[in-house]
Amino acid sequence: MTTNKxxxxxxxxxxxxxxxxxxxxxxxxxxxxxxxxSTGIIKNTDYSNYVExxxxxxxxxxxxxxxxxxxxxxxxx
Numbered sequence: 001m002t003t004n005k006x007x008x009x010x011x012x013x014x015x016x017x018x019x020x021x022x023x024x025x026x027x028x029x030x031x032x033x034x035x036x037x038s039t040g041i042i043k044n045t046d047y048s049n050y051v052e053x054x055x056x057x058x059x060x061x062x063x064x065x066x067x068x069x070x071x072x073x074x075x076x077x
Contacts, residue, residue, distance in 0.1 A: 028074040035069035 015022040036042045042049040057063055 006021065024077070027073070028071070028077075031071050034070050035067070039066050039068075041065055049073070 033042075033045060036053075037044060042053055
């Protein structure tokens with residue numbers, strides 16, 4: 001998988017224009033990602049693990065995941 005140059009440019013602009021929000025957002029997402037790994041929902045940060053998770057979600061409308069991390073609250077903070 002290659003990085004999209006538009007994503008990189010957008011992220012750099014976002015970081016430059018609103019560094020405090022950028023730092024908090026990336027920390028919240030990193031914390032959530034670490035929660036997914038620690039609970040075994042994904043194995044590591046490789047994109048293929050996210051693809052597999054999305055496949056599982058799309059195949060099972062009643063999939064129960066042990067997610068206790070308050071992502072919504074973290075993002076509001």
